[in-house]
Amino acid sequence: MEGKGRGVVATRDFKPGEVVMATPPLALVTSEVRQRPDGELVVDSILDRRLYGSKWFSVLYDGSARSCKAALSYAPEEAATDSEDGRPAAPPEPLLASTSAPAKAAPAAAAAAAPKKKGFLASRGAAGRKAGGKGAAAAGSAEAGAAAGAAEGGELPVPDRREQTRLAKVVKFNCFGDDAEDLAGCAARGEEPRGHIGLWPEFAMLNHSCCPNTVNYVVCGSMVVRAVAPIQRGEEVTICYLGRPQLLPYNKRIAILADDYGFECSCARCEAEQAHVDKLDDAFLEFHEELDERLGPAFMEARAMGDNEAVEEVAEAVAAGLRKLYNLFRKTLIAPDVRQYYIASMYDAYDLAFSCAAALGRGEDGSALQACLKSMEVVSAGSDLHALLAVRHHDHVLATHGPDSPLTALARSALRRAHVARYGAVSEQVLERLVELNRKLHLQEADVADASAAPAAGGAAAAGAEGADAGPGGASA
Numbered sequence: 133m134e135g136k137g138r139g140v141v142a143t144r145d146f147k148p149g150e151v152v153m154a155t156p157p158l159a160l161v162t163s164e165v166r167q168r169p170d171g172e173l174v175v176d177s178i179l180d181r182r183l184y185g186s187k188w189f190s191v192l193y194d195g196s197a198r199s200c201k202a203a204l205s206y207a208p209e210e211a212a213t214d215s216e217d218g219r220p221a222a223p224p225e226p227l228l229a230s231t232s233a234p235a236k237a238a239p240a241a242a243a244a245a246a247p248k249k250k251g252f253l254a255s256r257g258a259a260g261r262k263a264g265g266k267g268a269a270a271a272g273s274a275e276a277g278a279a280a281g282a283a284e285g286g287e288l289p290v291p292d293r294r295e296q297t298r299l300a301k302v303v304k305f306n307c308f309g310d311d312a313e314d315l316a317g318c319a320a321r322g323e324e325p326r327g328h329i330g331l332w333p334e335f336a337m338l339n340h341s342c343c344p345n346t347v348n349y350v351v352c353g354s355m356v357v358r359a360v361a362p363i364q365r366g367e368e369v370t371i372c373y374l375g376r377p378q379l380l381p382y383n384k385r386i387a388i389l390a391d392d393y394g395f396e397c398s399c400a401r402c403e404a405e406q407a408h409v410d411k412l413d414d415a416f417l418e419f420h421e422e423l424d425e426r427l428g429p430a431f432m433e434a435r436a437m438g439d440n441e442a443v444e445e446v447a448e449a450v451a452a453g454l455r456k457l458y459n460l461f462r463k464t465l466i467a468p469d470v471r472q473y474y475i476a477s478m479y480d481a482y483d484l485a486f487s488c489a490a491a492l493g494r495g496e497d498g499s500a501l502q503a504c505l506k507s508m509e510v511v512s513a514g515s516d517l518h519a520l521l522a523v524r525h526h527d528h529v530l531a532t533h534g535p536d537s538p539l540t541a542l543a544r545s546a547l548r549r550a551h552v553a554r555y556g557a558v559s560e561q562v563l564e565r566l567v568e569l570n571r572k573l574h575l576q577e578a579d580v581a582d583a584s585a586a587p588a589a590g591g592a593a594a595a596g597a598e599g600a601d602a603g604p605g606g607a608s609a
């Protein structure tokens with residue numbers, strides 16, 4: 133890919149909801165608790181089972197320093213007939229797509245885990261890894277990358293320490309993890325959602341976009357990548373590496389991508405936002421800082437004290453900030469599609485506005501909810517947050533306008549679009565089931581998040597999702 137190294141290109145057209153890729157892991161570590169295990173455990177698993185000798189690992193890393201940038205000719209058909217790499221010949225087509233937060237890519241965590249890397253590698257020897265002394269190890273259980281392992285690396289030499297360090301870097305940079313699988317999908321399959329982290333080599337080839345054309349998640353160990361927009365043959369297939377920070381303003385996003393991944397994002401959303409950076413970004417960043425440093429903490433304190441007057445003050449400040457930004461939109465004549473990008477980048481403001489409304493015992497704000505849902509469709513279609521917002525929006529419109537209103541029909545279409553993007557073109561019956569499960573499970577999650585002391589603006593996905601409902605009246609574009 134020009135300027136981006138390697139990437140993945142569609143070899144045929146895809147409709148929203150179609151599976152673009154479904155691939156088993158080379159290594160996978162899961163946890164019974166809803167928490168992403170440490171990336172070190174994936175490195176462990178690769179080293180212990182000598183998976184670094186497998187063909188799929190060499191796709192990512194051929195042992196040379198230039199490996200990550202090496203050109204690669206990869207024929208997908210090989211995967212179906214090749215069992216030499218120790219994995220099942222054909223990746224299973226998932227019955228139900230699933231998973232959690234808007235693509236929480238693990239590589240960011242990998243960078244954060246870097247200081248531990250040395251200790252781990254130093255402790256490695258003939259005895260292999262010790263589970264004790266590593267917090268996550270107790271909770272995590274390493275799963276074979278299907279049947280890979282012993283047979284695979286039998287005659288391989290154990291890499292020296294320098295090599296191991298390099299190898300660990302490659303693993304961590306390319307692995308993916310999340311706190312839980314899709315809650316509704318797991319409930320429908322009768323499974324407990326598990327925390328997980330792993331390495332799916334083909335998936336690791338996908339490049340980033342802040343408004344990707346696919347959504348990805350883990351179903352029964354396989355990584356599923358599903359189209360959320362029409363993808364044409366020859367078009368690059370993209371995912372989002374950012375997770376929740378996908379909803380941050382342009383400048384913050386590009387800073388994270390530069391720090392954690394070392395590239396300058398030039399996706400459609402970044403290019404569009406960059407075009408207005410002179411006129412808008414200062415106002416945006418100022419507002420965000422205020423949310424982060426002043427209004428968020430002020431709300432937490434006011435709520436803890438039961439001080440409704442102070443909560444009201446925060447709500448008014450958030451509303452005023454949003455009004456100011458919308459005025460700026462009008463003045464700078466921003467095109468409607470670019471405006472949607474900006475609305476998505478204001479998510480934290482809605483999050484806080486909703487929390488205020490909830491604390492004050494107010495109802496839903498339909499127009500703000502609709503604005504949030506629309507922006508999700510633009511930047512994060514098929515995410516669990518998108519599905520949740522679609523359910524809440526539908527329920528709100530139904531309660532307000534009744535079953536026969538054309539608005540309810542529109543909300544129903546949006547609900548279907550969100551679920552097709554996430555779960556594929558399922559039957560009406562399965563769709564109903566998933567909607568019901570999402571309604572139930574996510575509301576429970578939100579309650580749990582709300583009851584705990586932790587949530588703040590920009591907190592856990594479930595808490596953040598709650599926030600999307602709210603927003604001052606001026607929010608509707």
Ligand SMILES: [Zn+2]
Nearest residue numbers: 342397399402
């Ligand atoms: Zn971008």
